[in-house]
Amino acid sequence: MGKRMICISCPKGCELILEVNNEKLTSVKGNDCKRGEMFARSEVENPTRVLTSVVTIRKAKSKLLPVISAEPLPKQKIEEAIKEMRNIVVDAPVREGEIIKDDLAGTGIKLLAARSLKKIG
Numbered sequence: 001m002g003k004r005m006i007c008i009s010c011p012k013g014c015e016l017i018l019e020v021n022n023e024k025l026t027s028v029k030g031n032d033c034k035r036g037e038m039f040a041r042s043e044v045e046n047p048t049r050v051l052t053s054v055v056t057i058r059k060a061k062s063k064l065l066p067v068i069s070a071e072p073l074p075k076q077k078i079e080e081a082i083k084e085m086r087n088i089v090v091d092a093p094v095r096e097g098e099i100i101k102d103d104l105a106g107t108g109i110k111l112l113a114a115r116s117l118k119k120i121g
């Protein structure tokens with residue numbers, strides 16, 4: 001029986017039926033366009049996610065700074081990235097888009113501040 005997923009590449013949301021062998025996509029049905037096949041292949045063979053979370057910040061009104069990965073991370077690196085982020089402590093002021101960490105979980109992907117926080121005191 002095929003694995004089912006919804007294509008989220010456009011609002012139509014086609015229901016895809018996938019055949020997978022050894023973590024490789026062998027066929028896809030239900031897609032109304034080529035992007036559905038590309039989406040399914042990426043989800044099966046190289047799933048990625050943009051990571052959003054928080055890190056500790058000192059000398060700011062808030063104790064937590066929202067952060068976001070500059071690019072989607074391979075799904076298998078997300079747990080390692082979250083562990084790394086638990087140890088990050090930054091000092092205010094921080095500007096939105098500022099690089100918080102250069103090489104998240106050895107991926108070469110940057111972690112960025114998702115908002116600005118002023119220094120207090």
Ligand code: SF4
Nearest residue numbers: 007010013014033036
């Ligand atoms: S398969 Fe094509 S039409 Fe269907 S949801 Fe994906 S992008 Fe949209």
